[in-house]
Amino acid sequence: MSIPIIALSAGEPAGIGPDLCVLLAQQAYPARVIVLADKTLLAARAKALKLPLAIMDYAPLADQPAPLGALEVMHIPLVAPVQPGKLDVANSRYVLDTLRCAVDGCLNGTFDALVTAPVHKGVINDAGIHFTGHTEFLAEQTATPRVVMMLVGGGMRVALATTHLPLKDVPAAITRESLSEVIRILHRDLVSRFAISHPRILVAGLNPHAGEGGHLGREEIEVISPVLDALRAQGMDLRGPLPADTLFTPRMLAECDCVLAMYHDQGLPVLKHASFGGGVNVTLGLPIIRTSVDHGTALDLAGGGGAEPGSLLAALDLACAMVRR
Ligand SMILES: NC(=O)C1=CN([C@@H]2O[C@H](COP(=O)(O)OP(=O)(O)OC[C@H]3O[C@@H](n4cnc5c(N)ncnc54)[C@H](O)[C@@H]3O)[C@@H](O)[C@H]2O)C=CC1
Numbered sequence: 001m002s003i004p005i006i007a008l009s010a011g012e013p014a015g016i017g018p019d020l021c022v023l024l025a026q027q028a029y030p031a032r033v034i035v036l037a038d039k040t041l042l043a044a045r046a047k048a049l050k051l052p053l054a055i056m057d058y059a060p061l062a063d064q065p066a067p068l069g070a071l072e073v074m075h076i077p078l079v080a081p082v083q084p085g086k087l088d089v090a091n092s093r094y095v096l097d098t099l100r101c102a103v104d105g106c107l108n109g110t111f112d113a114l115v116t117a118p119v120h121k122g123v124i125n126d127a128g129i130h131f132t133g134h135t136e137f138l139a140e141q142t143a144t145p146r147v148v149m150m151l152v153g154g155g156m157r158v159a160l161a162t163t164h165l166p167l168k169d170v171p172a173a174i175t176r177e178s179l180s181e182v183i184r185i186l187h188r189d190l191v192s193r194f195a196i197s198h199p200r201i202l203v204a205g206l207n208p209h210a211g212e213g214g215h216l217g218r219e220e221i222e223v224i225s226p227v228l229d230a231l232r233a234q235g236m237d238l239r240g241p242l243p244a245d246t247l248f249t250p251r252m253l254a255e256c257d258c259v260l261a262m263y264h265d266q267g268l269p270v271l272k273h274a275s276f277g278g279g280v281n282v283t284l285g286l287p288i289i290r291t292s293v294d295h296g297t298a299l300d301l302a303g304g305g306g307a308e309p310g311s312l313l314a315a316l317d318l319a320c321a322m323v324r325r
Pocket residue numbers: 016116117118119120121122134277281292293294295296297298299300301306307308309310
């Protein structure tokens with residue numbers, strides 16, 4: 001079988017994404033990784049990090065990874081010069097250009113998968129572009145009506161019923177229809193992309209103590225339980241709604257393949273406590289394979305040598321495994 005061809009978007013240019021790309025070049029990686037970034041940015045970051053870097057232009061017909069110390073780069077020009085750690089709204093368009101180019105390449109078969117380095121959601125919005133995250137952007141770019149964010153790490157898989165929403169908007173976003181679609185996507189992709197033949201999914205409640213029989217909120221009774229009952233009747237192995245505070249105990253986790261949390265900060269702090277810097281974010285439900293690092297832009301570390309590449313390597317490994325599968 002030929003080696004996977006992975007598009008790696010370098011993310012926010014003032015963050016640690018370019019550093020991680022330079023660090024990746026310092027080791028032999030068993031896939032053809034094509035970095036989507038500005039070549040001058042990568043060269044400057046390698047210089048700041050005092051690491052060797054040869055830049056090879058993207059060669060459509062190449063069939064081997066770039067040699068040690070080199071990166072194969074699809075050049076996307078920056079809009080403005082970059083100072084590590086200093087955000088500039090002018091480069092938000094560049095960040096989105098790298099993503100659009102990567103998505104196009106995945107959809108037309110040029111790339112087998114997309115791995116994303118972190119972007120800074122705030123600066124993209126400051127540029128006047130509504131952007132809540134890669135997850136939602138990739139759904140829009142691929143005309144996918146619903147996708148599911150799932151993180152993998154620390155021996156856990158944690159998926160989310162809602163993604164980047166203000167907390168006050170979460171309850172209204174969890175409807176019978178939306179939750180049912182999320183669970184169907186999660187179940188389908190655990191089978192097809194993760195080769196789990198009968199996924200066992202633990203579903204968290206929304207309220208403390210999963211609503212305490214309706215005394216601490218009624219979403220469990222009116223929305224979550226009816227959806228789980230209907231999907232169980234179709235053969236899915238679903239437990240819940242369970243109180244989130246005791247759901248993440250080792251004994252419970254040992255009995256499941258995935259946890260479905262109702263919102264971002266219900267599920268992700270637990271997973272990141274167990275695996276920060278080695279976890280992977282996967283977008284389920286897309287027509288393309290997409291994985292990502294579990295951390296953000298770490299502006300404090302850009303160009304300084306403190307960025308750890310563990311999560312990027314894990315994201316690449318998972319993307320390659322999904323391609324092979
Ligand atoms: N996949 C993505 O595009 C993600 C983007 N973000 C974005 O990143 C920006 C900054 O987010 P923060 O909450 O400050 O989180 P952050 O992950 O950038 O930083 C949190 C702490 O972890 C450290 N850290 C992060 N990555 C590291 C690495 N690879 N090696 C060593 N230390 C590392 C940072 O120095 C900082 O102390 C926000 O705009 C956020 O939306 C956050 C998470 C994922």
